[in-house]
Amino acid sequence: MNILVCLKIVDDLDGILEEDWKNASISSLNFDYTKKMVDYYDEAALELALRLKDSLRDIGSNCKVDVVTVDPVDRKLFFRSFFAVGVNNISQIIPEEELLFSPYKIASLISAFAKHDYDVLLFGMQNSLANDCQTYYAVAHTLNIDCITNITNLEMLNDDLKIYFDEDNYSFEGLVSPPIVIAVGDTQHPYLRMATLREKLKAGKKSANYYQSSEFLSTFENRLPEDFQLLSINREKHTRNCMFLPGSEGEFAEQLLQEYLAKWCN
Amino acid sequence: MVQLNTVLVFWGEQQGFNIAIPSIVEKTNKLINSSSTELWFINDHQHVESYEWLKKLKWKTKILVSDPEITQPSDAQVIEVLSTLIRERKPKAIILPACDRTNKLVTKLGLALGVGSLLNVSDIEFQNGRFLLRRRIFGGNLFGTFKSSSDLLICTLAIEQTNKEIVEKFTGECQLLMKSWPEMRGLRIIRNEEKKIKKQELSISDAEIVVVAGRGLGSRNNVCELGKLANLLGAEIGGTRPVIANGWLPRFRLIGISGNTIKPKICLVFGASGATPFILGIDKSQKIIGINNEKEAMLFNICDVGVVAECNQLIQSLIDQIRSNGEL
Numbered sequence A: 001m002n003i004l005v006c007l008k009i010v011d012d013l014d015g016i017l018e019e020d021w022k023n024a025s026i027s028s029l030n031f032d033y034t035k036k037m038v039d040y041y042d043e044a045a046l047e048l049a050l051r052l053k054d055s056l057r058d059i060g061s062n063c064k065v066d067v068v069t070v071d072p073v074d075r076k077l078f079f080r081s082f083f084a085v086g087v088n089n090i091s092q093i094i095p096e097e098e099l100l101f102s103p104y105k106i107a108s109l110i111s112a113f114a115k116h117d118y119d120v121l122l123f124g125m126q127n128s129l130a131n132d133c134q135t136y137y138a139v140a141h142t143l144n145i146d147c148i149t150n151i152t153n154l155e156m157l158n159d160d161l162k163i164y165f166d167e168d169n170y171s172f173e174g175l176v177s178p179p180i181v182i183a184v185g186d187t188q189h190p191y192l193r194m195a196t197l198r199e200k201l202k203a204g205k206k207s208a209n210y211y212q213s214s215e216f217l218s219t220f221e222n223r224l225p226e227d228f229q230l231l232s233i234n235r236e237k238h239t240r241n242c243m244f245l246p247g248s249e250g251e252f253a254e255q256l257l258q259e260y261l262a263k264w265c266n
Numbered sequence B: 001m002v003q004l005n006t007v008l009v010f011w012g013e014q015q016g017f018n019i020a021i022p023s024i025v026e027k028t029n030k031l032i033n034s035s036s037t038e039l040w041f042i043n044d045h046q047h048v049e050s051y052e053w054l055k056k057l058k059w060k061t062k063i064l065v066s067d068p069e070i071t072q073p074s075d076a077q078v079i080e081v082l083s084t085l086i087r088e089r090k091p092k093a094i095i096l097p098a099c100d101r102t103n104k105l106v107t108k109l110g111l112a113l114g115v116g117s118l119l120n121v122s123d124i125e126f127q128n129g130r131f132l133l134r135r136r137i138f139g140g141n142l143f144g145t146f147k148s149s150s151d152l153l154i155c156t157l158a159i160e161q162t163n164k165e166i167v168e169k170f171t172g173e174c175q176l177l178m179k180s181w182p183e184m185r186g187l188r189i190i191r192n193e194e195k196k197i198k199k200q201e202l203s204i205s206d207a208e209i210v211v212v213a214g215r216g217l218g219s220r221n222n223v224c225e226l227g228k229l230a231n232l233l234g235a236e237i238g239g240t241r242p243v244i245a246n247g248w249l250p251r252f253r254l255i256g257i258s259g260n261t262i263k264p265k266i267c268l269v270f271g272a273s274g275a276t277p278f279i280l281g282i283d284k285s286q287k288i289i290g291i292n293n294e295k296e297a298m299l300f301n302i303c304d305v306g307v308v309a310e311c312n313q314l315i316q317s318l319i320d321q322i323r324s325n326g327e328l
Helices: A018-022 A040-058 A076-084 A103-114 A135-143 A197-203 A217-223 A249-264 B017-027 B075-089 B100-113 B220-233 B241-245 B276-282 B298-302 B311-327
Strands: A002-006 A009-011 A036-038 A064-070 A089-094 A120-124 A146-157 A160-167 A170-176 A180-184 A209-212 A229-234 B006-011 B037-042 B061-065 B093-097 B117-127 B130-137 B142-147 B153-157 B176-179 B209-213 B236-239 B266-270 B287-292 B305-308
Touching: A002 A040, A002 A135, A036 A040, A040 A064, A040 A120, A040 A146, A040 A180, A064 A103, A076 A089, A076 A197, A089 A103, A103 A135, A103 A217, A120 A135, A135 A146, A135 A180, A135 B100, A146 A170, A146 B100, A160 B100, A249 B266, A249 B287, A249 B305, A249 B311, B017 B117, B037 B075, B075 B100, B093 B100, B100 B117, B100 B153, B130 B153, B209 B220, B220 B236, B220 B311, B236 B241, B266 B311, B276 B298, B287 B298, B287 B311
Parallel strands: A002 A064, A002 A120, A064 A089, A089 A209, A120 A180, A146 A180, B006 B037, B006 B093, B037 B061, B061 B176, B093 B153, B117 B153, B209 B236, B209 B266, B266 B287, B287 B305
Antiparallel strands: A009 A036, A146 A160, A160 A170, A229 B142, B117 B130, B130 B142
C-alpha cells in the first residue's frame, strides 16, 4: 500500500502578539518569530498513516508512507523528524507565489505530484491558517477518485480500508476500496510519535526532494475553478471589562457562590 | 436594496431554519429577502405530507425536492438535482447554511459546475457587480474579505442561532415544484458494515450554565472533579481543544470554532489560556467567569469576572462549599 500524507507547517498562532494582529495586512503577514508546528489535523493524519503502516507490517504486508508539502520555506528540521518516525520519502513543492488562500492551485500541484501512484492520499480536515476545507475535495475531483472526510480511524480489512468517520451528529463505519482521498478529523491519537535517538541518527542521512511548482502547475490547472481572491484582512476583537474578584484564594469560592452561582446550586 | 435572484438552500435535516433565516437575512445584508430569494428544501421528505408551513412563508418560490423512498440521497444525487435546478432557474447566488454535510455538498457542487466556492462565510455584500465575502482566517484571529471571480456565487454561511423569530408570518400562494431523485450509479463506497450511531443528545449548546475545562487543569482526574462541580450546579461541561486532544473529554464536548458555540447565561472557564478559536465558541455567553493562575492570561480579556487562583483548589472549594451548604 502506498500512502501520501499532504501536510503543512504553520505558525503557532497563540504566540503572535496582539500588536501584530492589529497591524496585519496582506502585504505584512510576517510571523517569522513564532514557533512553527505541523498543522494540528495534518499531524493526526501523519500519525494515522504510520499506525496503518505498523499494522500492515505486523501482518507481513508492505506499506510506504510518503509526505508532500507545498511551502516556500525549507522545512528541513521537520523533515528530519518525519524520517525518524518512519516516513519513507518527503517531497517539498516550492510555489512561485503565496498560495495560502488558493486551495485549488494547491490541489492542482498535489494532484500533479501524486498522479495515480498512491492508494491513499491523507489530508488534515482543516487548514488552521486559511480555515478552508476544500483542497482534498479538489484533489479527489482532479484525480477522479472518491473523498471521505472527518475520518477518525482507519484499518485494513483484506484489500479494503475500513473507515470510521463522523458527519454532523452521527458516527459511521464503512468499507472503501482504494484509491481514495481521506481527510482526517479528530482521532484518538492526534499527536505524532516521538522518535528514538537511534532512529534520529539513522534518519540524519536522508534528505527530501525539492521541486519547483512550475514543474506541475499546468498539468491539472484547467480542471479546477479559479480560487477566490483575498482582497483585505482586518482584526475585530471583542473584549469585556474584566472585574477581578478581590480577596484571597480562600474567599473566592464563597464569593462566586453568593454573587453568581447561588441560583444554580442543587 | 439590491435585488438579485438568489437561492437559499436548506438541507432537510438542518434544524431551526425559521430561526436561522433572520440571521441569514442580516448576514447577507438583505441579499436574501422574501421578494428576490427562492427557497429550495432538499430531502425534506418528512414534511412532504404537510407543507402548510411552507405556504406560510412569503417567499418568491419554494421548491421541495424529496423522495420518501430515499432517506439518504448520495452526494452525487443531490449535486445532480442542484445542478439541474441551477441550469433551469439561473440564480446569481446559491447559499446554504453551513454544516459538515452542506460544506461538503457546496464544494463538490462548485467543482462539478467549474465554479469556485467558499465555506463558512460570515457575511456577504454585493458591490460593483461582484460578491464580496468575509470569512474568518488564521484560526479566527482575522477576517479576510474575498472576491469571487465567477458570475455564480456558491457558498455556505456560518449562521448563529438567534433569539429572533421569523417576522413575516403571512399566508399566501406559493409555487411548489416536486422533483424526485434521479437514477444514479451511486458512489463507490461499500457500506457493508455501516453502523449509524446517533451521538448522545447534545444539550451543551442550549445549556444555561456551562463549565469549561482548559489544559491548565492538568489531568483527566481533575477534569472529572470539574464534572462533579458541573453536576452540583446543573451545568453542562465542555472542553478546549487540548483537553479533547488529550482524551480528557469526548469530542462532542469541544467548545470553539471547530466544535460547539455556546451562549449560556453563565460560562465558567477553568484553566484555559484564551486562544481565539476557543473564545469564538464562548463569546456569546451572557456572563463569562474566568479562572486562571496567571493574571496576564488572554482569557481575562473576554471575561466579565476574573479569578486569579489555582483552578483545581478552587474547584474543590466550590464542591465542598456547595455540599456543606446543602447539608445545612
